[in-house]
Amino acid sequence: MVDRLRAGIIGAGFIGGVHAHAVRAAGGEVTRVAASSPDRSHEAAVRLGARTGAVSGEALIDADDVDVVHVCTPNSTHVALARRALAAGKSVICEKPLATTLDGARELASAAHGLVATVPFVYRFYPAAREIRARVHAGESGPLHLLHGAYLQDWQAAGAPAGWRGDAAEGGAHRAFADVGVHWCDLVEFSSGHRITRLQAATAGGGTASTVQFETDTGATGSVVVSQTALGRRNALRISLDGERAAYRFDQEAPEAVRIGGIDGDRTLHRGSPSSSEAAARYSMLPPGHPQGYQDCFNAFVADTYSAVHGGAPDGLPTFADGLRAAALTDAVIRSSESSTWVEVPS
Structure with missing residues (x-):
């Protein structure tokens, strides 16, 4: 694992931008962004300050220059993407709800055993x-x-x-x-x-x-x-x-x-x-x-997640x-x- 964590963000809407800001605040680098098409991925990479766009979410997960996968896509896609990232042994931050069904959430919680996998319940921060x-x-x-x-x-x-x-x-x-x-x-x-x-x-x-x-x-x-x-x-x-x-x-x-x-x-x-x-x-x-606000909370959440990836154990990490x-x-x-x-x- 590299000292400076490399993040891949799947989903480039409002919340993808929030994640990108938080990655940089935590000392990480956004290496890849995947949107709904290759062209949109390229545009999002420029807008979010990523190294490059990915042709798909799956390609981003499989990339060698992504250590942490941020899933910021519509709810129905969370299970498949997070499952693939966990199977690849990568750390995952998945937007809530974790899944649209209880069974889907159970599957992901079980698959995350031994890995750093978090959900942005950021009001805790x-x-x-x-x-x-x-x-x-x-x-x-x-x-x-x-x-x-x-x-x-x-x-x-x-x-x-x-x-x-x-x-x-x-x-x-x-x-x-x-x-x-x-x-x-x-x-x-x-x-x-x-x-x-x-x-x-x-x-x-x-x-x-x-x-x-x-x-x-x-x-x-x-x-x-x-x-x-x-x-x-x-x-x-x-x-x-x-x-x-x-x-x-x-x-x-x-x-x-x-x-x-x-x-x-x-x-x-x-x-x-x-x-x-x-x-x-x-x-x-x-x-x-x-005043501190929502983005500050998100920054703190991602920083604690990245600390956990490096072996820390921050209190209250969701x-x-x-x-x-x-x-x-x-x-x-x-x-x-x-x-x-x-x-x-x-x-």
Whole structure:
């Protein structure tokens, strides 16, 4: 393995560009890019700063100058591409959802055994999220009893086209939950230490909105509203973890602070505060007052993945096992919505 990791990016849309920026921030090099045709691959290579374009995703995976394969293609193609990359012994970063079916996610999680294979649940990499996690795990909140919030977007409002995501064969069923609802669940489970064990869901708007009630393995209850047709909500991922002695609130649209509710009053803890935890400080890359955002989180995620490729073991790195967990939650939401009943979430 070379010291400077060489990345191949399959898929050259918005998220492919995010990956390309993160590769360079992590000290890697984008050697190859594959788009939907050789001509588009060449154009994407110029745009994303890659060494060359690849004639296909499969050719990119097989190339000798690619150490890490970034799968940034429509959801229905993830399994075949990630499977091929893992079979070649290469490290993989695969966009979520890992697969459009639970069986597909199980296959990839099993195939990834012994390899570095990660999923970009990047909201874990906000310092505020690490701060909440550290405080909950230290016992500051006491037992958590209510986990609630929402993930709201408006990019499909007023009949706006959904592209391939609107096609169930390409994007999967119940697409809003599979696309962004799993981000909410991952962040809540990661920061709280709880696992959702059973849920009841209702889905509407052709899969553009879901409401979910749930219970956790430690006796807490909760709920989340997920929508991609909520006017005025650009990317409103909001969580509240409510405990016996403290409650913690995070809003991705205002990510520089944690709101802490207490018996004696409420306070706001800003990123870079002297009282911040070591876990949060590790991901605070800029001086306080210089806002960090989504791309910074993505950069940190890719840097931790590349550290793992080199033999490190970064705390909280989301792997294909977490991608499988997200697929299990999505499957439970689909089953509950179709049956109008509470269902168990596979462990």
